[in-house]
Amino acid sequence: SQQGEEDPQALSIQEGENATMNCSYKTSINNLQWYRQNSGRGLVHLILIRSNEREKHSGRLRVTLDTSKKSSSLLITASRAADTASYFCVPYNQGGKLIFGQGTELSVKP
Amino acid sequence: NAGVMQNPRHLVRRRGQEARLRCSPMKGHSHVYWYRQLPEEGLKFMVYLQKENIIDESGMPKERFSAEFPKEGPSILRIQQVVRGDSAAYFCASSRRDSVISDTQYFGPGTRLTVL
Numbered sequence: 055s056q057q058g059e060e061d062p063q064a065l066s067i068q069e070g071e072n073a074t075m076n077c078s079y080k081t082s083i084n085n086l087q088w089y090r091q092n093s094g095r096g097l098v099h100l101i102l103i104r105s106n107e108r109e110k111h112s113g114r115l116r117v118t119l120d121t122s123k124k125s126s127s128l129l130i131t132a133s134r135a136a137d138t139a140s141y142f143c144v145p146y147n148q149g150g151k152l153i154f155g156q157g158t159e160l161s162v163k164p
Numbered sequence: 165n166a167g168v169m170q171n172p173r174h175l176v177r178r179r180g181q182e183a184r185l186r187c188s189p190m191k192g193h194s195h196v197y198w199y200r201q202l203p204e205e206g207l208k209f210m211v212y213l214q215k216e217n218i219i220d221e222s223g224m225p226k227e228r229f230s231a232e233f234p235k236e237g238p239s240i241l242r243i244q245q246v247v248r249g250d251s252a253a254y255f256c257a258s259s260r261r262d263s264v265i266s267d268t269q270y271f272g273p274g275t276r277l278t279v280l
Contacts, residue, residue: 087268095273096255097257097271098271099268099271146267150195150197150212150220150261150267151197151209151220151222152199152209152269154199154207156206
């Protein structure tokens with residue numbers, strides 16, 4: 055498994071705006087997963103996109119994957135204060151373990 | 165279906181004592197993973213276990229740390245002779261691993277260990 059690199063490191067927006075976070079990785083993957091962590095609490099699995107998928111939606115979340123560029127993006131539409139958290143992308147090949155990067159710290163101001 | 169359970173949620177130990185952290189996976193999950201998050205740092209993988217087997221312990225410190233996942237009961241992460249540097253949040257995750265390529269890990273709320 056490998057680590058994803060999230061960009062930007064920090065993002066501050068107003069409630070109601072959209073938030074876009076990007077992720078790059080280095081080697082081939084079977085899937086890419088996005089997780090959220092609220093202030094040191096446990097991680098919440100948001101969405102998994104397989105390597106043969108280009109886009110996936112879940113509620114206010116939209117994830118894209120471009121395997122040729124080895125990149126992914128997470129879009130949160132109509133953000134809420136409760137979306138304030140750190141977001142991690144995890145490129146996954148096999149082997150079981152997940153490797154987390156530094157994440158994007160999203161702050162949504164009411 | 166209850167999520168991943170971890171206990172205790174908070175644990176305080178003095179230097180030299182032992183710490184035992186427990187993790188009960190989600191129902192139907194037979195794969196358990198332990199991660200550690202040091203203050204102001206990201207999550208780091210420690211160990212991956214299946215029932216009665218250690219699959220990958222590449223992230224475990226060589227000394228004082230051990231993990232098990234017995235046939236019956238929760239997974240245990242054991243830290244002997246704790247030191248201040250062991251103070252961290254320890255997270256457990258579980259999965260069904262019914263597909264190697266699309267396995268999802270579900271995380272527990274963590275155990276916050278403080279070593280005095």
